[in-house]
Amino acid sequence: MPETVKILVVNGPNLNMLGTREPETYGAMTLDAIGDKCRAVCKTHGFDMEWMQSNSEAVLIDTIQAACNKFDWIIVNGAGLTHTSVALRDALALFTGGVIEVHLSNIHAREEFRHTSLITAIAKGAVIGFGASSYTMAISAIAEMQEES
Numbered sequence: 001m002p003e004t005v006k007i008l009v010v011n012g013p014n015l016n017m018l019g020t021r022e023p024e025t026y027g028a029m030t031l032d033a034i035g036d037k038c039r040a041v042c043k044t045h046g047f048d049m050e051w052m053q054s055n056s057e058a059v060l061i062d063t064i065q066a067a068c069n070k071f072d073w074i075i076v077n078g079a080g081l082t083h084t085s086v087a088l089r090d091a092l093a094l095f096t097g098g099v100i101e102v103h104l105s106n107i108h109a110r111e112e113f114r115h116t117s118l119i120t121a122i123a124k125g126a127v128i129g130f131g132a133s134s135y136t137m138a139i140s141a142i143a144e145m146q147e148e149s
Contacts, residue, residue, distance in 0.1 A: 004048050005146060007139065008071040009038060010060060011053035012079035012088075018104075025105050034132045041136045045143045057085055064091040072097045075138045082107070082117050089118040100141065101126040102134040 011031060014021060019030035035051045042049040050071075054060050060081070067074060074095055081088045082103070092099050099122060106129030107114045120126050125141065127134040 004046060005073065005142065006071045007042065007047055007049045007073045007075060007142065008063075008067045009035070009049060009051045009135065010063060010074055010076045010078075011051075012060060012077060012081045013055045013057075015077060015079050016053050016055065025110075029132045034135055037132060038135050038139060041139045045139070045146075047139070047142070049139075057081060057088060061087055061091040064088075064095055068094065068096045071095075073100065073142055074098075075100045075102055075135065076119065076123075077102045077104070077135075078117075078119055082119055083114055084118070086118060089122060092119060093122045098142075098145075099123045100138040101128075102138050103128045104131050104134060105129060 015031050018034070019028055031053060038051065039049055052063055054063070064074065074092065074097065076092060076099060078085065078088055078101070101117065101119045101123040107117065109129070117126070127137045127141070130137060
């Protein structure tokens with residue numbers, strides 16, 4: 001029997017404010033509710049998932065470094081750090097598994113400074129602009145890739 005796929009979901013700054021922060025852009029669902037949806041989807045695929053959020057770049061980097069050789073995938077919403085943090089990008093590049101970038105909003109349809117992601121180039125793929133479904137779509141993509149391998 002194959003080993004259980006282990007996914008770490010990493011959420012960056014200000015995502016803890018979802019549900020109240022700019023619902024017209026980010027939707028009305030809280031980060032906890034998105035996490036619950038993801039847990040349910042992971043359960044249907046038999047995946048283990050850990051979920052974390054931090055407003056601290058250092059905590060995010062430490063978490064990603066600690067995930068090496070412990071997780072198969074990282075799903076990451078770097079939030080504002082997506083566009084500015086070389087250190088976050090470098091930590092993700094060191095990760096020994098696959099990386100999928102997610103964003104609730106379409107970063108390419110927003111302010112110019114949000115159009116550049118430092119993460120995309122080192123990620124297996126990106127799911128952008130589908131609200132909370134961006135996360136569950138990433139999990140479903142992992143399931144499909146597991147079936148293909």
